Amino acid sequence: MNGADIFDTLGLSLKVGLLATLLNLPVALGVVYLLVNGRFRGKDLLEGFISLPLVMPPVTTGYVLLFILGKRGLVGSVLFSLFGIRIAFTTAAAVIASMTVSFPLIVRSIRLSMDMVDVRLERAAMTLGADRISVFFRVTLPLILPGILNGAVLGFARSMGEFGATMTFAGNIKGETRTIPLSVYSLLQIPGRENDAALLVVISLVVSFGAMFFSSRLSRKSHYRKERNDGPAI
Amino acid sequence: MALQFDLTLPRRDFTLRAEGEFGRGITGIFGHSGAGKTSLFHMLCGLELPERGFIRLNGRILTDRERKIQVPVHKRRIGVVFQDKRLFPHMTVRENLLFGTKYLKERRVSLDDAVDLLELAPLLDSYPREISGGEEQRTAIGRALLTSPELLLLDEPFSGVDNSRRIALLPYLKRLRDGLDIPMLVISHDLPDIQKLTSTVYLMEKGRCIGHGDVFDLFDSRGETLSRSGIVNTFRVTETEETAPGHYLCAVAESPTARLRVPFPPERNGSLTLPPREVALARTRIENISIQNQFAGRIRKIIPLGNRLFCRIEGELPLTAEITPEAAEDLDLKEGSRVYCLFKAHALNG
Numbered sequence: 104m105n106g107a108d109i110f111d112t113l114g115l116s117l118k119v120g121l122l123a124t125l126l127n128l129p130v131a132l133g134v135v136y137l138l139v140n141g142r143f144r145g146k147d148l149l150e151g152f153i154s155l156p157l158v159m160p161p162v163t164t165g166y167v168l169l170f171i172l173g174k175r176g177l178v179g180s181v182l183f184s185l186f187g188i189r190i191a192f193t194t195a196a197a198v199i200a201s202m203t204v205s206f207p208l209i210v211r212s213i214r215l216s217m218d219m220v221d222v223r224l225e226r227a228a229m230t231l232g233a234d235r236i237s238v239f240f241r242v243t244l245p246l247i248l249p250g251i252l253n254g255a256v257l258g259f260a261r262s263m264g265e266f267g268a269t270m271t272f273a274g275n276i277k278g279e280t281r282t283i284p285l286s287v288y289s290l291l292q293i294p295g296r297e298n299d300a301a302l303l304v305v306i307s308l309v310v311s312f313g314a315m316f317f318s319s320r321l322s323r324k325s326h327y328r329k330e331r332n333d334g335p336a337i
Numbered sequence: 338m339a340l341q342f343d344l345t346l347p348r349r350d351f352t353l354r355a356e357g358e359f360g361r362g363i364t365g366i367f368g369h370s371g372a373g374k375t376s377l378f379h380m381l382c383g384l385e386l387p388e389r390g391f392i393r394l395n396g397r398i399l400t401d402r403e404r405k406i407q408v409p410v411h412k413r414r415i416g417v418v419f420q421d422k423r424l425f426p427h428m429t430v431r432e433n434l435l436f437g438t439k440y441l442k443e444r445r446v447s448l449d450d451a452v453d454l455l456e457l458a459p460l461l462d463s464y465p466r467e468i469s470g471g472e473e474q475r476t477a478i479g480r481a482l483l484t485s486p487e488l489l490l491l492d493e494p495f496s497g498v499d500n501s502r503r504i505a506l507l508p509y510l511k512r513l514r515d516g517l518d519i520p521m522l523v524i525s526h527d528l529p530d531i532q533k534l535t536s537t538v539y540l541m542e543k544g545r546c547i548g549h550g551d552v553f554d555l556f557d558s559r560g561e562t563l564s565r566s567g568i569v570n571t572f573r574v575t576e577t578e579e580t581a582p583g584h585y586l587c588a589v590a591e592s593p594t595a596r597l598r599v600p601f602p603p604e605r606n607g608s609l610t611l612p613p614r615e616v617a618l619a620r621t622r623i624e625n626i627s628i629q630n631q632f633a634g635r636i637r638k639i640i641p642l643g644n645r646l647f648c649r650i651e652g653e654l655p656l657t658a659e660i661t662p663e664a665a666e667d668l669d670l671k672e673g674s675r676v677y678c679l680f681k682a683h684a685l686n687g
Contacts, residue, residue: 227423229410230382231484232440237411241436245427 113306116282119194120262123201124209124255131209131254136239138210139217156268157207164203165271172199172272196273197280201265205258212257216250217243256318260311283307339520340488344380344390344400348373353544356390359520364549365531366524367566368541374524375420377541378490381522382417383410395487411440416481420492420524422473424465430476431461437484445485454516455479455509471505478513489513489521495530510534511606528552528566533608536571553649553657560640560647569610569686570656574603595654598629598682607687613647615684616658619677620668629682636674639665650678 138150156164172179173191182188190196220243228238266284273280275289283303290300343356353373366374379385381392383399386407392400394415399408424433434451438444452458455475460468465476474494481489494506514521514534522539525531531538532552540548540559547562548555556563572589580586585599587609603609622631634652646665648658658678660670670676
């Protein structure tokens, strides 16, 4: 395995992880907003459904995705016959697999911080003239930013480590769906390539740790948590 | 009248039924906790929906259940200062103050005005968690003020602020009272606190308004409630003269001639309070007595409450005195009797 291969694998992993996280964030925000503020039937059902990938073995998640989006799947067959779009066994499938498994983690993290937001602050904002949308963007969103950030990092890390669902739904295609974990797996199948595998493991560790470190730095910097340190501690 | 309402809201233990008309100026909403004061505020600003009734503010209908009108909170133009202040923790004091100005078509109160009035200049770049409770309170008031409201609601502005600070907050509220030409309603469960700001009260008990008007006019019918709540005589200081070091002579708005002797310098436009039980009555002027304040008057009305008599006295300095029935009998005090009211300089509070 040469340097270019390593870079390609790392690049693909980052691309899949970042894409999955970025696409997940707005959806997760919307879903959390609905879960916290919405009053509708089947709310519990929706909540349970969202958490499913958390408890399902990733391989089965991949199977379900294949069942729905595969070329002969429920939706996939329509997409293929009408538009000629093939999803399974492409980079898009790797992204979707990552999205699916990391989504509940992101939702949970945002949900936790949303639950902590004091509704009385939102009401105060309303008396000051802000409508619902304005309240969300000027009060709620800044207050849950640490939760969003935390969710994004968790989701990204989960995507970077995703294996089972990707293998099943996206396959192990070099340059297209072979992310770091799949690469490590493939390398371990070949005698004498353990060192290459170890190198990738180290790289993936560095990336994950970096993301965590970055996130905790950022959330500590978030200004409303800041306390002045120039006075005596009381 | 700028504000009119008639509202019904069933609550767990009683049905809140409140009606009222308010012009510009400050009114104290007084009642014990659980009397429905905060619910009334919530209905006025639109956070709670009454079961029946209407709210009209400067000719605008904000709520009318019959016609199914409910103007949303953010369009009511009612400034609210909540009991728990509710400053946005992620914004500086300046950003908090300017929060509502974004939604205004025309600004009638400028940031500089509010900052000057409430003395917020040194705090502008601080975050709420870095400032004291009293400063938070002032910021919350300024934030509401900057939305150019047509009505200002203050919920227990003194609570959560310790005793020395509540006195510190008073001058700001007075400046607000004197500088605004909108109705201002101030909730408090402390009658003397309200009386330091205004003599106009709206009495609430178990969800009902049991009186609205000058606090001493209401005394005739609601003496029981008011005396139990610690009603005080209040005098608005107009001028102060230091006659000797530590001795002050004050002219008050309530009387053109009376001069009160006070052992501390009252603040300008401040008020002095005097509990009725601190006032003694005599039939003749008493010479050679240590009591510094003595004013001639006539008993206009005697209101018996339990084992005490409240004498409403008119004359040089109108006030209310609390005496025992025995004392009244001994001195043969009746309505119309001429009396002298005596109280020590130290009985007055700033």
